[in-house]
Amino acid sequence: MAGDWEREEPESSDSLKTFGAFVQGLREHAGYTREEFGPLVQFSKHTIESIELGRRMPDKDFVERAEPVLGGTGALRRAFGHLTRQPGLAAWFRKWARLEQTAVSLDTYECRLVPGLLQSEGYVRAVFEDDTPPLSDEQMEIQLAARMDRQRLLGERPNTSFSFIIDEAVFRRRIGGAEVTSELIDHVLESTKPRNVVLQLMPLDCEHHACLAGPLQLLETPDGRRFAYSEGQQNGRLISVVKEVAVLHQRYATLRSQALTPKDSRGLLERIRGAL
Numbered sequence: 001m002a003g004d005w006e007r008e009e010p011e012s013s014d015s016l017k018t019f020g021a022f023v024q025g026l027r028e029h030a031g032y033t034r035e036e037f038g039p040l041v042q043f044s045k046h047t048i049e050s051i052e053l054g055r056r057m058p059d060k061d062f063v064e065r066a067e068p069v070l071g072g073t074g075a076l077r078r079a080f081g082h083l084t085r086q087p088g089l090a091a092w093f094r095k096w097a098r099l100e101q102t103a104v105s106l107d108t109y110e111c112r113l114v115p116g117l118l119q120s121e122g123y124v125r126a127v128f129e130d131d132t133p134p135l136s137d138e139q140m141e142i143q144l145a146a147r148m149d150r151q152r153l154l155g156e157r158p159n160t161s162f163s164f165i166i167d168e169a170v171f172r173r174r175i176g177g178a179e180v181t182s183e184l185i186d187h188v189l190e191s192t193k194p195r196n197v198v199l200q201l202m203p204l205d206c207e208h209h210a211c212l213a214g215p216l217q218l219l220e221t222p223d224g225r226r227f228a229y230s231e232g233q234q235n236g237r238l239i240s241v242v243k244e245v246a247v248l249h250q251r252y253a254t255l256r257s258q259a260l261t262p263k264d265s266r267g268l269l270e271r272i273r274g275a276l
Contacts, residue, residue: 015082015083016054016055016057016083017053017054018054018079019051019054019058019079019080019082019083020051020052020053020054020055021052021054022075022076022079023051023052023058023066023070023076024052026066026070026071026075026076027048027052027070029070030069030070030071032069034048034049034052037069040065040069041062041065041066041069042061042065043062043065047062050141050145055138055141055142055145056141056142056144056145057083057145057146057148057149058080058083059149059152060080063076063077063080064077093231093236095238096217096227096229096236096238097150099219099221099227100150100153100219101153102221102222103157103160103219103220103221104159104160104161104220104221104222105160105161105162105163105218105219105220106153106160106161106162106163106217106218106219107162107163107164107165107217107218107219107252108162108163108164108165108215108216108217108218109164109165109166109211109215109216109217109252109255110164110165110166110167110170110215111166111167111169111170111202111211111214111215112170112215113127113170113175114166114170114171114184114188115164115166116147116150116151117150117151117153117154117162117164117191118151118164118187118188118191118192118199119147119151119184119187120180120183120184120186120187120188121144121148122176122179122180122183122184123175123176123180123181123183123184123187124144124147124148125140125144125176126175126176126177126180127175127176128140128143128144130175151191154191154194154197157196158194158196159196160196161196161198162196162197162198163198163200163256164192164197164198164199164200165200165201165202165211165252165255165256165259166199166200166201166202167201167202167204168201168202168203168204168268168272169204171184171185171201171269171272172204172272174276178276181273181276182273182276185269185270185272185273186273188269189266189269189270192266198262199262199265199266200256200259200260200261200262200265201259201260201264201265201268201269202255202258202259202260203259203260203268206258206259208258209255209258210251210252210254210255210258211251211252211255213251214230214232215230215231216228216229216230216248216251216252217229217230218245218248218249218252226242226245226246226249227239227240227245228244228245228248228249
């Protein structure tokens, strides 16, 4: 869903559980409760618990803040380097997620939900809460962690070109309610500020639409290879056939010309937020 549907096999990796147990052991050895440890590393008790139980991928800030508090031996940093970074991702999406890590360009069109790279935490939770069949609390935390971790691409790859085209109706739908939508729009506007990230909205009143066949993602690798990815109910397809990928690139290029300019897109988002 939203370009990175993480519904299938939502289980924590062994390395994530091992890392969590390691953090818990160091914390207890240092004599801190989770309530006492949280303020020292500037993370909530809930987040600490999720990391220690192997339900959440810790980010680099957590490791850097926790390292000196837990002894400063460098062991935590070394353990972090061995983590499996794709818990909670559907099997069909994992290869695409690996390609994203080194892509020089990544283009995304969505007509269902805000793309995963731009979703706020509240929006993700609202989406998961509506899932059928219902997710357990543990499954929700694992998938939330996977999605939040994947968003680091935007901050860690300043030389990668990111393009997002999203149907206006996606924001008009107000998943999670007015407050969640308002926070989502603020998050999207902030996430798309960097020069290498371009956001365009496809307005409802546009008479032409090159991607009526559905959402798609495109990327180019450092060696010039191009791939595409499409997704539906309970499945996803990595496309590598040159002719098929070329067609999808043509459709995306046409859609770019049909969508609002980045400036007008931001203006429309601000008006939608103001009307909530």
